Amino acid sequence: MTTSTEHDAPPRTRAGSYAFATVRLAVSLAVAGAIIATFFDTAARGPINPFNFFGFFTMQSNIIAATVLVLAALATFSGRGQSSALQLARGFATTYIVIVGIVYNTLLAGLEGGVSLAWANWVLHVFFPLYAALDWIVFGDRYRLPWSRLWVVTVYPLVWLVVVIIRGATDGWVPYPFLDPAQGYGVVAIYCIAIFVLTVLVASAVFAISRIRILRSGSGLGPPEEA
DSSP: OOOOOGGGSOHHHHHHHHHHHHHHHHHHHHHHHHHHHHHHHHHHTSOOOHHHHTTSHHHHHHHHHHHHHHHHHHHHHHTSOOOHHHHHHHHHHHHHHHHHHHHIIIIITTOSSSOOSHHHHHIIIIIHHHHHHHHHHHBOOSOOOOGGGGGGGGHHHHHHHHHHHHHHHHTOOOSSGGGOGGGOHHHHHHHHHHHHHHHHHHHHHHHHHTTOOSBOOOOOOOSOOOO
């Protein structure tokens, strides 16, 4: 039994795949630029604690999603195609960055603090979440993600929440006002449950969308995994 690769696809299909990959690299570069610019802008305003700066779910999710897109693009250019593990990671990363967009634009937009550079704030909280969602919906270079792996997507957000709660109780640092223990742990618990539910809902949508094909990039994927 043989497995097709990018090189087996017709030239026009390969060109489409490379175009998709180029877009992904360009978007990832824009995200990296926004993070770097924000870091130096923050550092210019006073001492910066890297653990605080990179402790935000926004920063971590943007880094994860951009890295996964770069790996997907490199897999396309190499002609090997994406492994099932990489595609699963893309699904997870898409879930996390979409959550960033939803939470920011419903709870945090307009509040003081956060990213002070307007363009970088827009890239990290609006543009990239929208792009990641469209990338997942439109580009068909992915397997059907198995429902048996859905629970794994909740591990990272839960670990992040635990770390944030511990830090809030010990050194007083909290990344977002709705997680501030000063308002009472009952309120914080409600928000944590809401984040967990949102994660499951967004992940379920991502997994369901993986069964839809709008554009096929010709990346040489094998048959989809059975759920």
